[in-house]
Amino acid sequence: MVGYIESVETMGLVDGPGIRYVVFMQGCPLRCLYCHNPETWADRKENPTTPEELVKKILRFKPYFEDGGGVTFSGGEPLHQPEFLLETLKLCKEQGIHTCLDTSGVGKGMEEEILKYVDLVILDIKAVDPEEYTKITSQPIQTSLKFLELCQKMNKKMWLRQVIVPGLNDDEEHILKLKHFIKNLKNIENVELLPYHLYGTSKYKKLGIPYRLEGVPAMDIDRCKQLQDLLTK
Secondary structure: OOEEEEEEEEEEOOOOOOOEEEEEEOOOOOOOOOOOOHHHOOOOOOOEEOHHHHHHHHHOOHHHHOOOOEEEEEEOOHHHOHHHHHHHHHHHHHOOOOEEEEEOOOOOOOHHHHHOOOOEEEEEOOOOOHHHHHHHHOOOOHHHHHHHHHHHHOOOEEEEEEEEOOOOOOOHHHHHHHHHHHOOOOOEEEEEEEEOOOOOHHHHHHHOOOOOOOOOOOOOHHHHHHHHHHHHO
8 A cells, every 4th residue: 555745844833732743645626725735736646655654754753743742644635545544544553643634624535434543633624604615625515514523423632724815704704604613513622713825826836727816915914813812702
């Protein structure tokens, strides 16, 4: 069995608790307007690795992250390679490594089995309105909602995130809808609004992909903090 990894970050600080070894996996079915990793979209069969090979690399950094940190599988969409993800998670748990899944909840099956070996789910909530979700991702919302329901059923610890984009979802109405959406969810340890940035826009030019948010400025950080206060108070 092999999987395809776009890149790794050995000392991640924002993709879960503590210091994280972050694995950015290849392939994603969504086409989010603000995606800053378009190089992970395609199912490129480059740089194949086995679960054993990957975990061997992860273990080299265990002394750095074993005190409250761990490994985070991100992407792309890690659930897009379910068999490889499952086997890698199993090996991580055998080594006593804290595992985190950074996901949109849109995969290819095996989600319940995969979640058995996940300690924390970071769920990227694109939108709570079905039409807006499709506008942002080019996909329907139902699959993501089913994944959230499964996480609730399995009592998984969760962090929730949403990217805030000027002129798209940066008003109080959107934030109050999000607040209403999450108020009855359980095991939510953290809810974070992420300000839209322009760091990944140059990648689109290199890849020859039209950037659909051309001309939209980066989100004002202070305004994003105000919306965060509205969400969490």
